[in-house]
Amino acid sequence: MDHDSSVPPLVRKPLRLWPGLVLLVLLLLARFAVKAAVPGLTGFAWAVQGALGCAVAILLWWLLFSRARVARLPGPQPR
Numbered sequence: 001m002d003h004d005s006s007v008p009p010l011v012r013k014p015l016r017l018w019p020g021l022v023l024l025v026l027l028l029l030a031r032f033a034v035k036a037a038v039p040g041l042t043g044f045a046w047a048v049q050g051a052l053g054c055a056v057a058i059l060l061w062w063l064l065f066s067r068a069r070v071a072r073l074p075g076p077q078p079r
Contacts, residue, residue, distance in 0.1 A: 015068060019061050027054035 030050025035043045062068065 013067055016066050020058055020066065023054050023058045023061060027051050027058070030054055 035047040
């Protein structure tokens with residue numbers, strides 16, 4: 001089998017880190033800034049919901065859009 005030099009080698013694109021960092025900052029803002037801005041139980045509820053939403057968004061980003069190799073993701077590993 002001849003090696004075709006016109007085909008470039010496969011190059012993996014780098015991980016997309018900036019969406020995860022943005023979501024992390026939003027999580028921290030939701031957790032601490034909302035509670036400081038909105039007093040009482042309402043502020044606490046909004047802070048918890050915002051932080052939970054950001055945590056779910058970080059998890060979905062990591063699993064679906066981060067370009068991480070399959071070996072670095074959780075779950076059964078291919079052989």
